[in-house]
Each structure stands twice: as structure tokens, then as C-alpha cells.
Amino acid sequence: MTPSTHRASVTLPDETTAKRAVDALSEAFFEDEAAFAAFERPDGRWDVTVHFAAAPDQALLRELVGQAVGPDAAAAMAFDTIEAKDWVKASLEDLIPVPAGRFVVHGQHDRQRIPPNKLGIEIEAALAFGTGHHGTTRGCLLLLDHVLKSRQPRRVLDLGTGTGVLAIAAAKARHGRVLASDIDAPSVRVAEENAQLNVSGHLVDVIRATGFAAPQFATQGPFDLVLANILANPLRQLAGPMALHLAPAGRVILSGLLTHQAPSVIAAYRARGLVPLRHLRIDGWSSLLLRAVK
Incomplete structure (x- = not known):
């Protein structure tokens, strides 16, 4: 069971801006205090997310982001809590077999459902x-x-x-x-x-x-x-x-x-x-x- 975590997120216009925001935030926290992620969206913008074990100081986070990339980004930051969940169990429930030509990628729970004319990859x-x-x-x-x-x-x-x-x-x-x-x-x-x-x-x-x-x-x-x-x-x-x-x-x-x-x-x-x-x-x-x- 994964414990609940606190999340701060913001969408930024490009990779350079996202990197500045992550650099500013990562300098303010020790490695075991926060986990950072930055991903490019299909529209070219970047999502920056920070996970905390304990509730973070929202005002401090907005200040750090504001200093790094501007007040608009600071104002756009969103905060929420991800409730405790058995993520492994949930992931396995969602992983239905995926066909791709002669191949079928599947989890252990679907091992018996692979057609005999397909190559199963577990x-x-x-x-x-x-x-x-x-x-x-x-x-x-x-x-x-x-x-x-x-x-x-x-x-x-x-x-x-x-x-x-x-x-x-x-x-x-x-x-x-x-x-x-x-x-x-x-x-x-x-x-x-x-x-x-x-x-x-x-x-x-x-x-x-x-x-x-x-x-x-x-x-x-x-x-x-x-x-x-x-x-x-x-x-x-x-x-x-x-x-x-x-x-x-x-x-x-x-x-x-x-x-x-x-x-x-x-x-x-x-x-x-x-x-x-x-x-x-x-x-x-x-x-x-x-x-x-x-």
C-alpha cells in the first residue's frame, strides 16, 4: 500500500522554463523531501510535478516558482493530495492484453487468455x-x-x-x-x-x-x-x-x-x-x- 502524498503541479510553456522551475525547486529541498518530474505534453507545453510526503508550504513553493519563471506560473500552481492506494494491484487490473501484430503483451493474470496463434510477452x-x-x-x-x-x-x-x-x-x-x-x-x-x-x-x-x-x-x-x-x-x-x-x-x-x-x-x-x-x-x-x- 502506497501512503498518501501531497502534490504540487504547474504547466509551463516550454522545456527551458520547466527546467528553470525544477532547478529552483530542487535546490530548496533535500532528496528525501520531494520527488520531481517534468514531462512534455502533446501540445509542446511541459507539466512539472512535485510530490511531498508531508504537506508543503504552498506560499514558499509559489514564491520559488515566481522567482524562477514569473508570477503567472506561480499563480497557476495547483495543489492536491493523492490518497493511499495499492498502486500495484490497481495497475495490474488496468493492464489488459495489448495486441500488436503477431505479438500480445500481457500480465501474469492474463497468461491463459493469449490466442495460440499469437506470441505472448509477459x-x-x-x-x-x-x-x-x-x-x-x-x-x-x-x-x-x-x-x-x-x-x-x-x-x-x-x-x-x-x-x-x-x-x-x-x-x-x-x-x-x-x-x-x-x-x-x-x-x-x-x-x-x-x-x-x-x-x-x-x-x-x-x-x-x-x-x-x-x-x-x-x-x-x-x-x-x-x-x-x-x-x-x-x-x-x-x-x-x-x-x-x-x-x-x-x-x-x-x-x-x-x-x-x-x-x-x-x-x-x-x-x-x-x-x-x-x-x-x-x-x-x-x-x-x-x-x-x-
């Missing part, structure tokens, strides 16, 4: 990102299914694997090995556990790495297929290293970007010799399939 709510219910994960799975209808990529990489859902899907569909990486140690552990749960532990090699900075990328590449469900900015920054680690005519599936961010990501990869083949839009998010022209 993923529980966890610390890592990717239960299959987000538009980006579903978009990647649909594009993976599309690729596998005409190609059997031999060397596959899941960059920023999260729960490991994409790596597991690629391994089960191909009956072949997949290299999966994540910058986050808990995600690496979760992905390894999920691979074992899905009887794919012998096929999915999970490593902790930032970008392409690990020797396994050189020894196990170049890759015929790379899946990267991350965020727009890291995807743009990885365009160069991605191209260097691709096999001739290799495919890349990218997601984690809002639809309005897709053109800039496509441009970054075009500049590195990759051309777009498909563009899926699901719930305001984009998933891209690109091909190396060399």
Missing part, C-alpha cells in the same frame, strides 16, 4: 519503462512485426531496453539472439528477469551501457536491425553512432518521440544516410522505420 508493471500499453511500445512492436514479414535480421539490438519487451519480442519471433542495453541498472535487472520469465533468457543478452559506449556493440555488430524506444533528443544525438553500427541496408525502428518531433529526428537520420520507410502515429506519439541506403 510483462508486469515495474520500475522500468515498457508494459506495451504506451503508444511508443505498441508502435515499435507493430513495426517489428512488419519487418519480420519480409526479413530475418541476424544481428539485432534493442537500445534502451527498459523492461526488455522489444528484445524479448524480437528473440521469440526469430528464435535468435538479441543484444539489449540500458543506461539504468534497475532496468537491466528488470529486463533480465523478464527475459527469464518469457523463457528467453538464453537469447537476450542485457548489458548496462550509455549510448554505444560498450565493447559488445563492436563485437556483436554491425546490426541488421536496431530498436530504440527512447526520447527525441537522445535519438537525434545517436544518429551518427547508430549509422556506424548498422549493417548495409540495416533497419532502424525509433520511437519515444511526439509526432511533432518526428521531422527533426528523420532529418538527423537522413543526414547519416538513413531513409524513412514507415511512420506510425499512435496516441500522439510517433514510431519510425528507417533503412540504411548503403
Whole structure:
């Protein structure tokens, strides 16, 4: 049972303003006093939220935000209390099976409901990102299914694997090995556990790495297929290293970007010799399939 928490939130016009607000607030509280989150909305604005175990001083918070980004933002701050709840139980109740081409992502409670002609991928709510219910994960799975209808990529990489859902899907569909990486140690552990749960532990090699900075990328590449469900900015920054680690005519599936961010990501990869083949839009998010022209 998660105890009740107190929440302060405000919507700001852009990423720069949101970062100034978070910086100002985080300097005023110790790590164990508050938890901060900032997310971009589909309309380009940013939601900043702060969670407190104890009721915060609302006047102080408004003053800090006002000094950082202006009085209008301070006046627009909202405060509420999130009541105690068994969030794990609630999450599992909401996680209905998600079909995506030949794949169905499901929780343990739906294990017996998967059609025999589908590939079930069992993923529980966890610390890592990717239960299959987000538009980006579903978009990647649909594009993976599309690729596998005409190609059997031999060397596959899941960059920023999260729960490991994409790596597991690629391994089960191909009956072949997949290299999966994540910058986050808990995600690496979760992905390894999920691979074992899905009887794919012998096929999915999970490593902790930032970008392409690990020797396994050189020894196990170049890759015929790379899946990267991350965020727009890291995807743009990885365009160069991605191209260097691709096999001739290799495919890349990218997601984690809002639809309005897709053109800039496509441009970054075009500049590195990759051309777009498909563009899926699901719930305001984009998933891209690109091909190396060399």
C-alpha cells in the first residue's frame, strides 16, 4: 500500500522554463523531501510535478516558482493530495492484453487468455519503462512485426531496453539472439528477469551501457536491425553512432518521440544516410522505420 502524498503541479510553456522551475525547486529541498518530474505534453507545453510526503508550504513553493519563471506560473500552481492506494494491484487490473501484430503483451493474470496463434510477452508493471500499453511500445512492436514479414535480421539490438519487451519480442519471433542495453541498472535487472520469465533468457543478452559506449556493440555488430524506444533528443544525438553500427541496408525502428518531433529526428537520420520507410502515429506519439541506403 502506497501512503498518501501531497502534490504540487504547474504547466509551463516550454522545456527551458520547466527546467528553470525544477532547478529552483530542487535546490530548496533535500532528496528525501520531494520527488520531481517534468514531462512534455502533446501540445509542446511541459507539466512539472512535485510530490511531498508531508504537506508543503504552498506560499514558499509559489514564491520559488515566481522567482524562477514569473508570477503567472506561480499563480497557476495547483495543489492536491493523492490518497493511499495499492498502486500495484490497481495497475495490474488496468493492464489488459495489448495486441500488436503477431505479438500480445500481457500480465501474469492474463497468461491463459493469449490466442495460440499469437506470441505472448509477459510483462508486469515495474520500475522500468515498457508494459506495451504506451503508444511508443505498441508502435515499435507493430513495426517489428512488419519487418519480420519480409526479413530475418541476424544481428539485432534493442537500445534502451527498459523492461526488455522489444528484445524479448524480437528473440521469440526469430528464435535468435538479441543484444539489449540500458543506461539504468534497475532496468537491466528488470529486463533480465523478464527475459527469464518469457523463457528467453538464453537469447537476450542485457548489458548496462550509455549510448554505444560498450565493447559488445563492436563485437556483436554491425546490426541488421536496431530498436530504440527512447526520447527525441537522445535519438537525434545517436544518429551518427547508430549509422556506424548498422549493417548495409540495416533497419532502424525509433520511437519515444511526439509526432511533432518526428521531422527533426528523420532529418538527423537522413543526414547519416538513413531513409524513412514507415511512420506510425499512435496516441500522439510517433514510431519510425528507417533503412540504411548503403
